[in-house]
Amino acid sequence: YTLPSHEKALNIDLVLDKDYNTLAEAVYIPFPFALDKPKFHLDLNGVPLEPEVEQLPGSCRDWYGIHRWAEAGDGSVSIVLVPLDAPLVQLGGITTSRWAHKLDTRRGTLVSWALENHWDTNFKASQGEDLLFRYRLTSQPKYDSAAASRFAMETTVPPLIVRAPGAATGTSGQFLTVAPEGVAEVQLKRPADGRGLIVHAYNLTTDPQTLSLTFPSL
Numbered sequence: 001y002t003l004p005s006h007e008k009a010l011n012i013d014l015v016l017d018k019d020y021n022t023l024a025e026a027v028y029i030p031f032p033f034a035l036d037k038p039k040f041h042l043d044l045n046g047v048p049l050e051p052e053v054e055q056l057p058g059s060c061r062d063w064y065g066i067h068r069w070a071e072a073g074d075g076s077v078s079i080v081l082v083p084l085d086a087p088l089v090q091l092g093g094i095t096t097s098r099w100a101h102k103l104d105t106r107r108g109t110l111v112s113w114a115l116e117n118h119w120d121t122n123f124k125a126s127q128g129e130d131l132l133f134r135y136r137l138t139s140q141p142k143y144d145s146a147a148a149s150r151f152a153m154e155t156t157v158p159p160l161i162v163r164a165p166g167a168a169t170g171t172s173g174q175f176l177t178v179a180p181e182g183v184a185e186v187q188l189k190r191p192a193d194g195r196g197l198i199v200h201a202y203n204l205t206t207d208p209q210t211l212s213l214t215f216p217s218l
Contacts, residue, residue, distance in 0.1 A: 007138075008138055008139070009136055009137065009138045009151075009155075010136070010137045010138070011134070011135075011136055011137075012134070012135040012136075012137070013132065013133075013134050013135075014029065014132070014133045014134075014135070015130055015131070015132055015133075016114075016115075016130070016131045016132075016133065017129075017130055017131075018115075018127065018128045018129065018131060019128055020126040020127070020128035020129075021117075021126055021128070022117070022125045022126045024117060024118055025115075025116070025117060026096065026113065026115060026116035026117075026118065027113075027114045027115040027116070028090075028094050028111050028112070028113060028114065029086075029111070029112040029114050029133065029135075030093070030094070030109055030110070030111045030112075031081055031109065031110045031111070031112070031135075031137075032107070032108070032109040033072050033079055033108040033109065033110070034108070035072060035073065035074045035077070035108030036074045036075070036076075037074055037075075038072050038073065038074055038092075038105055038106075038107070038108030039072075039073060039074065039105065039143070040070070040071065040072050040091050040092075040105060040110075041070075041071040041073075041143055041145065041148070042064055042066050042069075042070050042071070042089070043066050043067045043068045043069045043070070043148070043149065043152065044064065044065075044066060044067060045067055046067050046068075046185070046202065048145035048148070048149065048204060051064065051091060051103055052102065052103040052105070055103075058101075061091075061095070061098075061100045061101075061102070061103045062090065062095045062096060062097065062098050062099065062100060063088050063089065063090050063095065063096070063113055064088070064089050064090075064091070065087055065088055066083075066087050066088075066089055067087075068082060068149065068152035068153065068156055069081065069082050069148050069149065069151070069152040070083075070089045070091075070110050071143060071148055072091075072108050072109075072110050073108075073142070073143050074108070075142075076141075077139055077140075077141065077142075078139065078140045078141070078142050078143040078144065078148075079137060079138075079139050080137065080138050080139070080140070080147075080148045080151055080152070081110050081112075081135060081136075081137050082135065082136040082137070082151065082152045082155050082156065083112050083133070083134075083135055084133075084134040084135070084136065084155070084156060085114075085132060085133050085134055086112050086113065086114040086115075086133055088112070088113035089110055089111060089112060089113065090110075090111040090113055091103060091105065091109075091110065091111070092104050092105050092106065092107045092108075092109055093107055093109050093111060094111055095111075096113075096116075096118075112133070112135065114131075114133050115127050115131070136151075136152075136155045138151050145204050145205060145206070146182050146183050146184075146204040146205050147182065149185060149204045150182050150204075153185065173216065173217055174216060175215065175216075175217060176188065176213065176214070176215055177213070177214045177215075177216060178201075178211060178212070178213055179211070179212045179214075180209075180211075183203065183204060183205050183209045183211075184201045184202055184203050184204055184209060184211055185201070185202045185204055186199065186200070186201050186202075186211075186213075187199070187200040187201075188200075199213060
């Protein structure tokens with residue numbers, strides 16, 4: 001367990017020393033939170049949504065494959081969980097193979113489904129040796145999809161430090177500035193013909209946003 005001094009976060013690194021086993025098994029890591037009337041939100045394919053409320057009838061409620069983060073909260077607090085190595089989660093408790101038609105959200109528990117070998121087609125029959133599972137958590141006064149996404153992105157994509165030969169000591173700069181910060185996921189890529197840049201901006205909030213993009217060094 002680690003409490004970083006530079007950010008509001010709880011880091012949990014779990015090393016599981018496990019024997020190989022080909023019989024059906026699973027490893028669950030629950031995160032039970034003391035919440036009144038809990039509600040959940042998930043990052044599914046980069047889109048923040050509320051399970052059950054924004055799900056199609058008949059779609060899976062027993063487990064969810066998240067993109068970066070899962071959230072549980074009530075009227076007074078919102079807790080964001082970022083599972084770096086195990087993207088399958090279950091909501092409200094262990095719900096494997098319930099085939100639920102309606103999501104039971106009476107308990108504010110996020111469950112990380114870390115390991116399983118329940119399926120025997122195109123899956124490894126057993127998992128073993130030292131296995132590392134990393135979890136990052138933070139809290140905020142209320143659910144904020146943009147803040148949750150930003151915390152998860154900063155956690156999953158830390159700054160890349162590289163050597164810059166010939167750079168003057170003390171020089172610094174920023175290639176792209178985005179205002180306001182924290183409301184959109186912004187990505188850059190070169191087009192196929194190599195001319196210019198393509199900017200992808202995805203709104204992480206439920207309100208319309210206007211972004212100002214500036215390239216200070218161009």
